[in-house]
Every structure is written in structure tokens, then in C-alpha cells.
Amino acid sequence: MPDSSLCRPDKWSFQSQNGHEAEKMARTLLLALFEPIWRPVEAHYRRSFLLISPTVPASVSRAGVNQQNLITLLSFGRYIQNMEGSYMSVAKTPHGSVVKRRSKSQIYQQSIRSCFSVASRLGLTPGQTKMRLNTSRKAPKSQNITDKVNPEHLALMIKTEWQLSYVTPLYQFRHTQLKSYGRQLSAFIAAEKQQGLAVEVGGQQNTFKVSFSVLEGLAETNDDPETVLIQVQSKPLFARQDDPQKTVWSGWLSCINSNPDYLRSLSKDFTCLPLFGCKGAEGFTSLVKAWLQMTFDCCFGLLEISQTSLQWLAALWTNCHMESNVQSLKMQWTLPVVPPLHVTYTVSADDALDLWNSVRKNSPEKSKRTDEEECVDIEEVTRFMQGLMSHFYRHFRVDLSAGDLTRVSTALGSAKRSGRIKISNSRYLINTLSLLTEIAFLKMPI
Amino acid sequence: MDDSAKRLLQRLVRRIPTQMLRDTLDKWERLTAKQREFVDFTQSKWTITQELLAVCEERELSVKHIAELEMIYVIGNPNQGMWHTFQLVDAEDDAHSLELVQFKEQFKSHLSELKRNVAVKIKKNTDEAIWIRIAWGETFSRPNHLKATYVVHYLQTPYVFVSGLLSKHKPLLLQALTLSTRHQGIKDANLSGQKLTAIRDLLMRQYQHVFPTKYPSPLAERNQSVSNLHIENEQAEASANRHRMAGEAFGNGMLPALQSAVYKLETKFRDLTNETMTERDKPLRCVVKFSSPNILESLRHCASTGIASTPVTPLLSSIPLKGRNYFVITDNAPSASSQMCQTQD
Known part of the structure; x- marks a missing residue:
């Protein structure tokens, strides 16, 4: 089993002699350069049809970054793209060697979509672009969800403008471990905020308290995972002991009325909550995203509403x-x-x-x-x-x-x-969120 | 110095950017050179305020003098706040011979007749504009200098620009203005914006115009033997035509920076492919707002790039032509023609 991080330039490690800054620069440069390439590479890998020779990226990760290596990388990217092209034509033959394992083949079907852009660049018309924005949908009906959903939770969701992102499926996310996630994330935020100092997990000195909670009742179908709410609370600097904590950042991960075929095709280890909304300081957003990325091996992207x-x-x-x-x-x-x-x-x-x-x-x-x-x-x-x-x-x-x-x-x-949404009436919350879930699925690279 | 003077000065210092503070104080001429040197402009606004308060106390300045300082600042920076335009109508015979001294006296006496406890300050600017600052008071309270109304008027022109006017004071001000400028009426000119200079230039036509002509360029001699350039020519001609018509509608060169224009449409929906709506009796009510840092330039660019079809519709060219940026559009005759007209409201 090859290490999945090999296909993710953002996860490659560099042995750099010039210290942290140089590595950071190299990483940024590489990410910018390979954005169009590593996506298909990753999709390719997940499909696990073609075993990418692990030596290629590994050699890159071992070497320092110089021009020669960049050229090697570029040609590697092109090689993958070409493979993509030739692969597409194979897939269209009726007796193509399709792997029979169900979960994998379903993932492959989905990943075809992400190759769409590559394929069109290569002048190919993908035959299997199954996922498109629906051309027909049910007219929204007013739903009184106040009896299903805790009104306090509902009040948090509505009348607020959320910045949306898409999230790829979360690996080994458990709705039962939310408390522990809260502790870990607050420790992570504390550590990032005061770099260099030792931080005790769950310690008393944390100025930021993070709570993960389930917004029950929003899910529409049995397959939809429950929505998860994340709140970062903090005490103002000069607050008294008994002052209540103030919510400084909040966000949620949701999946409503999603494509059941896709959800069932995912292996048990993945939880799909593709829609991420957040509100609060930019710094917290990037910290929370970084932690989620690290912990659940997922990636985020801006969700523009077309x-x-x-x-x-x-x-x-x-x-x-x-x-x-x-x-x-x-x-x-x-x-x-x-x-x-x-x-x-x-x-x-x-x-x-x-x-x-x-x-x-x-x-x-x-x-x-x-x-x-x-x-x-x-x-x-x-x-x-x-x-x-x-x-x-x-x-x-x-x-x-x-x-x-x-x-x-x-x-x-x-x-x-720009991907900002505000829902002012709880009666149409579900309808709007299901449309947004659909958009998030479309934007997701896998 | 009383409390209101202190508050006004505090607020004023907070409002004026530090780098402009020295110039503004110089123009004010209420402090001696020595006193002005005493104030250290590199310090925080709070410290500057304290120093100025001390100096003003020393000079025994009153709220009247501080109001002068505010006026100097506002005259120097007229592109702040929201300016509304009014138009004087039906000039009397002697309206054209009105002079500043006469106007000043008349305005003050008319306004004080209408309302007690009003503080009025009139100043003539270098560009012939008359600036009026009015602080309104209630029957039993002294004028509130913190919320003053500013009025700008050029003598012998029909336009008056007003900023910071409460609706309850509007009839009083308009009546005083009508009487003292020797006119019989005044009406809303439906033009407003943040930049006083832009509104003024638009109304006083102080920008470059282009007038429609039949022959936009000198007649070319017909000796061009090249024939395969026809396609290029056609494109170039169309493009040049668009540019010319865009210029004719909105003017050339720099245009007054008007930030928005609002149209209230109450016209019927007409579309050959949609019978149900076309047959409907009621109009489709909607409001369209164009906004941009400079809408006239944006619209001119629209027309010259073809996003707006040429010739430019009268609705859009009315903005510079009539000097308005608020329109109500209704159907001329509900049934017969598709002609649209603008109602004067």
C-alpha cells in the first residue's frame, strides 16, 4: 500500500538546508505550480488502477528543490495527464478491465468527474460525467423544522452570513468522539497562538474553548450524516472570573439530501460532510481548517456559487x-x-x-x-x-x-x-442547504 | 468657552485628518502665530484637542468661532456627506440683480421670522459660491451646532445644494431660500450624490460636451483603391460609431463623478413570447439602481463597447441631459403605444 501523502505536494517533506523559510517558499511555489497536476494525480491514486511508481515523487521529496527537479516534476505531471487521457479511452471500451470491488469502482466513477477538466484539456469528452447540477428539482416546500431541530441550534444557523467551502470526505471521523475533538482543537489553537510554549491538552490555561456538537434533526435522508457545529469560545482579555465566554468563531459541516449512491460507495472509514460554513476571524478559520485537514486527511476549497x-x-x-x-x-x-x-x-x-x-x-x-x-x-x-x-x-x-x-x-x-450565504427563514433552511450540498459535491475534486 | 463649544471643537478635531489640521487652523485666523506654534501636531488627537481647548479658552473664543472653523473645513472638503439638489422656479424680475449683501440680510431675516433660535453663518467662497451654515434650535433650546445644515448656492443660478437637512426643517429652509433669492417656487431636482463638485459640474454643464453632427469626421476622399479592407472597415466604422454616440450621450473627457442613478419602473411587461404577462393589466413594479465610482464614465464605456446598444436610450442619456439621477418611469398610455415617459414628481 503506497503512502497516500506521496501524491499530495502539500504533504511532501523537503530536506532543506536553508531552514524553515526556504521550505515554506518551496512548498508554496510547488503548490501553485502543481495545483492543476496533483489533483488528477490524487484522483488517479485513489482509483488505484494504475500503480504510480512511488519512486518518482519519493525522489522529489528526497531531493532539494532546484530547477532540474522542477522540470522533472513537471514532466511527471504531464506523464500522469497523458496516462489520464489514454485511460479514459480504455474506460470507454465495454469490456475494459474494470475492477470488481464495489467501493473502489464507485469511487472511480466519481473521480472521473474530477478528471473532467483534464480530459477536456486533452480534447476528450468524458462519457461518464454523471454528476452535474440537477436540471430539475423539487420546488421548496415550507417546512416547520422547529419541532425536529433544537430552536437554539436553529437560531445559530439562521440570520448569519456564512462563508462556504467544500470539504472532501473526512477520514475516520466519529460523531461519538466530538468531545475529544473539541479538546484537541482547543489545544491546537492554543499551541498555534502561543508558539514556543508548552501546552497541556485539556489544561486549564486554555483561553480558547472549542466545542463540537451535533445539530440533530437537519439530516433529510437516512444516509445523510448529522450536521456538526464547531464553536470557538473565548473570554475577553479583561473579563472577570464569572463572565460568560463569548463565541468568537463558529462553523459547521453539513450534508443534506446528498447523492445516496455516492455516500454508499464510500468506504466505512469516510464520513462525507461536504459543506462547510464559517463565520469569524480569518485566523481562526485557517487554524480550524488546518486542524481538520491534519486530523481527517481532507482538503478544503472555496465554494463559489455559480x-x-x-x-x-x-x-x-x-x-x-x-x-x-x-x-x-x-x-x-x-x-x-x-x-x-x-x-x-x-x-x-x-x-x-x-x-x-x-x-x-x-x-x-x-x-x-x-x-x-x-x-x-x-x-x-x-x-x-x-x-x-x-x-x-x-x-x-x-x-x-x-x-x-x-x-x-x-x-x-x-x-x-463569492460563496457567502445568509438564510433568514428557518422554514426554507433545509431546501437551501440541500442545493448548496449539491454544489459542494460538484466542486469537490473526488 | 461653554460646553457646546468644547464638544464641537472635540468633534471637529476628531473629524479633520491630522495632516490637514494645521492648514485648516491657518485659514481660520483666530489664533495668533505663536499660539498655533504651541500646538504640537505630531501628538495624538486627544492631546491636540486638549492643547487647542486651552488656547481657545485663552482667546475667549465662543461656539460661533468654532462653527467658523467647521465651515472652513467643510468648504475645503465638499465631497462628504449626502448632497441633495433643489431647483428654484419662476424668478421674479429683480432676481437677476440680486447681490450678496442683500441676499444675506434677507435670508437671515426670513429664516429668523420662521424659526426662533437659529444660528446662521454665511460665507462667500473664492469660486463665487455662497455657503450657508445653519444650526437649528428648538423653541426653548439653543441652536444645536453639532448637527448643522449646509447650503450652497451660486447667485443668479436656479440650483441650491443642501446637505444635512432634517425633514422638519425642510419647508422652513426652502421658504426662506425662495423668498430671499426672489423666486416664487422651489422643487426637488431629483439629483443627489456624495460629491458636491460632481453634482455642480453636471448641472452647470462644466464638462466637455459633444454635440451631434451629421458628419462626425471630415469627408474622406473616395480614392481608396483597396477593396478587401471592407470587412475591417465595417467593423471599425461600427466601433467608431458607437464611440461617437457614446460621447454624444454622455460627453467626452473627464465626466462628473456621480455615484448612482435610480429608476423606479412602473411599466407593463411586454414580450411576444410571453402572452400571459403581456396581457396582464398591472405594471411590473421594480427599482433599478446603477452604481459605480463614476456612473457616467461606466455607462459611456458600456455604450462604446456595445454592452449598451447605441443610440443610447433617452432614459440613460437623461442623467447628464436633465441633470437628474432619480427617475420614475410609467407608461405613457397604458394600452396603445410602447412609448415611455418620465413623470415629474
Whole structure:
């Protein structure tokens, strides 16, 4: 069994003579250089079809960093890419040598997606891009989840703007060991904050207390792992003994309405909580991420909410106006001119709903009669946005599609392209989180 | 010095950046050169405040003098706060011969007739602008100098720029202004922004305009024998045309830095592919806000790059043409034409 760290440049160790700084620089440089390469390398490894000769990266890790070695690495990357290409064609033959072990082959199916970018660069069309953003989804129904979820927990989740990231599956994460994780993380934070001093795990001197807790009741299907809430609490510097601790950072890991096939395909050792939201000082965010990465061998990435997803949110939130007042639909576009022009387009909710109903294929009344599950199609979403944009064009003769939709907000919440989300109404929390879980799955490199 | 004077000075020192403090005090001319040297500007704001308080105490300065200092600072830095524009209408015969002394007297007397306990300070700036600072008081309380209203007016022009005005004082100020400038009415000009200079330039047309002409460039002689350049020419022509029309709509060169424009649309939704909405009687109510560090430049760039179709729609070119940045748009006739008009509100 080769060591998985060999395929992760961020985990390679360098024997450097120039001390810590040089190593850090080399690592940063390598990471930047190999970002496009090591992802497929990693995917490749996990698939464990082709045994990468462990000598190649090992030799790199043993050597110091110089130009010659960089070139070696680059060519290694290309070699892997080429293998990727040739592999894809093998996979398409019907009698290809597919490994029969179920879990592995499922992982392989998923990892094909991550190779998509590589494959398209090589001019190949992957046949198995199974995971795409859904083109059709259920219209959100108002759900009263206050009886399922602890209202205190719910209050923590809503009315706060969260910065989202995706997380790859956590290795050997146990919902039963949350207390111990809390102790470890607080020790880790204390150690990082006062480098050089010895720190006792769980000691009294910790100024930062970390608590891990389960947000029960958010999970929708039996396969969804329960959401985990992480809170970092601290006492203000000059607080008295009996002053309560203040929450200085909070974050959560969640997975709602995820793809059951994928979850079942994971080996038992992995827990998939792909959606990570956090709020608080940047320093804490990076510390917590670093600890999670170290402890559960996962990686994080910025979760940007794409234009299409924002359009979905706009349409789905407008659809909610039938049940609860969303007040107005507010969208912001940024046009690429000098200086950048922001266009904020606010439509009254009643009128937006009328427009939405007019572009629906099946009017809501009809589906009520047939008692079918109400489904929303991507075409309807597109027509809705086009309607709004053409109304704008008719007045200003400015083409909004030349710019980017950067944010959408209603009384139910707001979403920004940079991956910030705020949910203001607990009734639609689950719906929004399941859409975001889906986006996180798409962004995840494996 | 009383409490209000001290508070005003404290607040003022906090507001003025340290590097501008010395110049502002120099312009003020209330302290002697020796006293000004006494203040050490390298120290913290708190220490500077204490030193200034001591010096002012020594000179026996009152809140009136401190208000002067504030005025000097605001005149020097007019691009702060939110400025609203009003337009004077129906000038009387003698409006054009109005002079500063006369205006000053009249304004002060009209305002004090309308409201007791008002402190007014009028100052003429080097660029002929008249700056008025008004501190409003209640019937039984002295003028509150901490929240003063600023009014800027150029004599013989119909525009008045106001910042920091409470709605309860608005009718009083407008009436005093109308009477003392010898006009019969005043109305909201629907133009507001953070930069007073930009608003003023826009209204007073102090930027480079381009006027539509039939022949934008000197007529070229038709002796070009090259024929395969037609495609290039076509592209270049279209591009040049867009640039010209963008310039005609918004002007050339530097444009006044207006930060936003708001349109309230109450027009019907019309789309041939969507019958249900087109047949609907009600208008689609929405609000569109354009914002940018300089919307006129942004919009000009939109038009010249083709993001906005040319010729530029009257809705957008109305911003520089009419000098407004707030519009309410309704359908002209609800059923017949697709013509849109702007209602004056």
C-alpha cells in the first residue's frame, strides 16, 4: 500500500538546508505550480488502477528543490495527464478491465468527474460525467423544522452570513468522539497562538474553548450524516472570573439530501460532510481548517456559487412567495466596464411571482390537482431570468448577460457569488442547504 | 468657552485628518502665530484637542468661532456627506440683480421670522459660491451646532445644494431660500450624490460636451483603391460609431463623478413570447439602481463597447441631459403605444 501523502505536494517533506523559510517558499511555489497536476494525480491514486511508481515523487521529496527537479516534476505531471487521457479511452471500451470491488469502482466513477477538466484539456469528452447540477428539482416546500431541530441550534444557523467551502470526505471521523475533538482543537489553537510554549491538552490555561456538537434533526435522508457545529469560545482579555465566554468563531459541516449512491460507495472509514460554513476571524478559520485537514486527511476549497445556482435560488425563492412573503427579489449584476458598473434590479415579489408562474410549464394549480410532486425545470429558471433581463433591456438597452450575476437576495436569505450565504427563514433552511450540498459535491475534486 | 463649544471643537478635531489640521487652523485666523506654534501636531488627537481647548479658552473664543472653523473645513472638503439638489422656479424680475449683501440680510431675516433660535453663518467662497451654515434650535433650546445644515448656492443660478437637512426643517429652509433669492417656487431636482463638485459640474454643464453632427469626421476622399479592407472597415466604422454616440450621450473627457442613478419602473411587461404577462393589466413594479465610482464614465464605456446598444436610450442619456439621477418611469398610455415617459414628481 503506497503512502497516500506521496501524491499530495502539500504533504511532501523537503530536506532543506536553508531552514524553515526556504521550505515554506518551496512548498508554496510547488503548490501553485502543481495545483492543476496533483489533483488528477490524487484522483488517479485513489482509483488505484494504475500503480504510480512511488519512486518518482519519493525522489522529489528526497531531493532539494532546484530547477532540474522542477522540470522533472513537471514532466511527471504531464506523464500522469497523458496516462489520464489514454485511460479514459480504455474506460470507454465495454469490456475494459474494470475492477470488481464495489467501493473502489464507485469511487472511480466519481473521480472521473474530477478528471473532467483534464480530459477536456486533452480534447476528450468524458462519457461518464454523471454528476452535474440537477436540471430539475423539487420546488421548496415550507417546512416547520422547529419541532425536529433544537430552536437554539436553529437560531445559530439562521440570520448569519456564512462563508462556504467544500470539504472532501473526512477520514475516520466519529460523531461519538466530538468531545475529544473539541479538546484537541482547543489545544491546537492554543499551541498555534502561543508558539514556543508548552501546552497541556485539556489544561486549564486554555483561553480558547472549542466545542463540537451535533445539530440533530437537519439530516433529510437516512444516509445523510448529522450536521456538526464547531464553536470557538473565548473570554475577553479583561473579563472577570464569572463572565460568560463569548463565541468568537463558529462553523459547521453539513450534508443534506446528498447523492445516496455516492455516500454508499464510500468506504466505512469516510464520513462525507461536504459543506462547510464559517463565520469569524480569518485566523481562526485557517487554524480550524488546518486542524481538520491534519486530523481527517481532507482538503478544503472555496465554494463559489455559480451564476446558474444563483438563478436557481432566485427562482426557487420567488416560488416560495406563494407560501410566505418574500417581499422583493433583488439581484445584482456587475458589468465589465471601466469603472465597474453594478446594476441592482429589485422586483416586487408579487410581480416576480406572476412572471414566474407565466413561465412555468405546469401551473401550480394543475399539479395540485394531480397531486404530483411539484418539480421545477432548469428551462423554466432560464426563461424566468430571460424574462427579467428582457424587461430590463427594453428600458435601458443594456445587455445584462454581458456581466455577471453576483448576488441574489429576498426576505428568505441572500447568496453571493463569492460563496457567502445568509438564510433568514428557518422554514426554507433545509431546501437551501440541500442545493448548496449539491454544489459542494460538484466542486469537490473526488 | 461653554460646553457646546468644547464638544464641537472635540468633534471637529476628531473629524479633520491630522495632516490637514494645521492648514485648516491657518485659514481660520483666530489664533495668533505663536499660539498655533504651541500646538504640537505630531501628538495624538486627544492631546491636540486638549492643547487647542486651552488656547481657545485663552482667546475667549465662543461656539460661533468654532462653527467658523467647521465651515472652513467643510468648504475645503465638499465631497462628504449626502448632497441633495433643489431647483428654484419662476424668478421674479429683480432676481437677476440680486447681490450678496442683500441676499444675506434677507435670508437671515426670513429664516429668523420662521424659526426662533437659529444660528446662521454665511460665507462667500473664492469660486463665487455662497455657503450657508445653519444650526437649528428648538423653541426653548439653543441652536444645536453639532448637527448643522449646509447650503450652497451660486447667485443668479436656479440650483441650491443642501446637505444635512432634517425633514422638519425642510419647508422652513426652502421658504426662506425662495423668498430671499426672489423666486416664487422651489422643487426637488431629483439629483443627489456624495460629491458636491460632481453634482455642480453636471448641472452647470462644466464638462466637455459633444454635440451631434451629421458628419462626425471630415469627408474622406473616395480614392481608396483597396477593396478587401471592407470587412475591417465595417467593423471599425461600427466601433467608431458607437464611440461617437457614446460621447454624444454622455460627453467626452473627464465626466462628473456621480455615484448612482435610480429608476423606479412602473411599466407593463411586454414580450411576444410571453402572452400571459403581456396581457396582464398591472405594471411590473421594480427599482433599478446603477452604481459605480463614476456612473457616467461606466455607462459611456458600456455604450462604446456595445454592452449598451447605441443610440443610447433617452432614459440613460437623461442623467447628464436633465441633470437628474432619480427617475420614475410609467407608461405613457397604458394600452396603445410602447412609448415611455418620465413623470415629474
